[in-house]
Amino acid sequence: MNALPHALHATIESIKEDVIVLKLADGQTLRWPRAQVSPTVQDGDVMHLFVFPEGETDGERQRIAKEVLNEILKGDEIL
Known part of the structure; x- marks a missing residue:
């Protein structure tokens, strides 16, 4: 099961001073405003x-x- 079924997946095409x-x-x-993403992102990263x-x-x-925790734990149920 995809842990992020409602997400749009986007690749960083370029990083400018104030936008990605x-x-x-x-x-x-x-x-997207550069200030609203991690400073560690790079071209080619998937968001x-x-x-x-x-x-x-x-x-x-x-x-x-x-969902993310369950996927990290390889399907172990977290409640």
Whole structure:
């Protein structure tokens, strides 16, 4: 099971002083504020983008954290 089923996967195409340029799987590009990503990112890194309605943010954050932990633990159930 994909731990991030609702994520858009994008590759960093270039890094400018104030923005990074992300390329989505369908070829679209997206400019993202450089200040909102880790300073360690590099060209070619894959990013995972999520968009959620305001009221669902906390629940989705918890769900994603559980899924990632489960994947790290190779399917061991965390509750």
